Amino acid sequence: MHTVLTRGNAILAYTLSVLACLTFCCFISTVFLDYRTNVKINAVKTLVKNVPNYGNNKELNDLGFITFDLQTDLSGLFNWNVKQLFLYLTAEYKTQNNELNQVVLWDKIILRGENAVLDFKNMNTKYYFWDDGNGLRAHKNVTLTLSWNIIPNAGLLPTLFGIGEHSFKFPEQYTMQPV
Amino acid sequence: MMFNVQTHMDFEGQAKAEKISRLIITLFGFVGLIFGAVIQQFSQTIYILAAGFVLALLITIPPYPLYRKKPLNWQKSRSQSSSESTEASSSKKTKQK
Numbered sequence: 106m107h108t109v110l111t112r113g114n115a116i117l118a119y120t121l122s123v124l125a126c127l128t129f130c131c132f133i134s135t136v137f138l139d140y141r142t143n144v145k146i147n148a149v150k151t152l153v154k155n156v157p158n159y160g161n162n163k164e165l166n167d168l169g170f171i172t173f174d175l176q177t178d179l180s181g182l183f184n185w186n187v188k189q190l191f192l193y194l195t196a197e198y199k200t201q202n203n204e205l206n207q208v209v210l211w212d213k214i215i216l217r218g219e220n221a222v223l224d225f226k227n228m229n230t231k232y233y234f235w236d237d238g239n240g241l242r243a244h245k246n247v248t249l250t251l252s253w254n255i256i257p258n259a260g261l262l263p264t265l266f267g268i269g270e271h272s273f274k275f276p277e278q279y280t281m282q283p284v
Numbered sequence: 285m286m287f288n289v290q291t292h293m294d295f296e297g298q299a300k301a302e303k304i305s306r307l308i309i310t311l312f313g314f315v316g317l318i319f320g321a322v323i324q325q326f327s328q329t330i331y332i333l334a335a336g337f338v339l340a341l342l343i344t345i346p347p348y349p350l351y352r353k354k355p356l357n358w359q360k361s362r363s364q365s366s367s368e369s370t371e372a373s374s375s376k377k378t379k380q381k
Contacts, residue, residue: 106298110293112345116305120337123313127333130317131326185324258326 202239297351312336
């Protein structure tokens with residue numbers, strides 16, 4: 106603490122230590138919170154087509170088309186250690202080829218301060234619902250779930266499932282006309 | 285030197301400066317944490333801590349007279365050149381030993 110530089114150095118170092126301590130307090134104050142909440146999902150339109158998958162192997166694969174309703178209130182999830190939420194809608198189903206297929210159909214980023222009360226009607230998916238074979242037609246049990254990834258200021262990056270899921274069937278026939 | 289400004293503090297002044305700077309930063313950090321938790325904005329916590337940092341810099345970096353109240357009482361230097369030379373030679377001898 107003799108010269109200007111040593112005093113400046115000591116103050117800066119101590120400030121950074123305090124900052125680390127405060128950040129840890131922020132982390133510990135939110136790490137035990139329950140970030141799950143209720144979600145209502147409903148599949149409205151469900152069609153399946155049999156078209157060549159040029160992005161993969163150019164064979165005829167099943168391509169699902171769905172629209173969905175989504176209703177949830179995520180505003181309770183935000184606090185001083187949540188910068189944003191990354192929501193994604195996943196379709197899960199079982200085929201002969203695979204025990205578990207998971208396809209992300211739609212996603213959304215909600216920054217803190219934006220409207221977090223979601224009420225979507227008849228939303229289109231953002232991403233293609235490709236199956237890697239012909240497992241979608243007449244599938245009896247495709248489950249839609251909403252999950253979210255919490256992006257914090259400090260701490261863990263938990264991925265959580267919303268409480269509430271929706272199962273639907275695909276039709277028995279391929280749709281021939283363009284969607 | 286044109287800018288020969290004395291910036292040192294005496295020993296007690298250094299201890300005081302360190303104590304004051306830590307007190308300021310800890311206090312601002314604590315208040316910032318409480319305030320940030322109440323309004324649920326961690327950025328406010330950081331801004332308040334930064335304000336404490338700047339205040340600590342302003343209060344404890346310049347060598348105010350507050351920190352120079354008890355200078356060390358050095359012995360007066362011996363002015364005779366003859367005694368200096370004998371001192372030097374004797375110190376050389378002790379080094380050789």
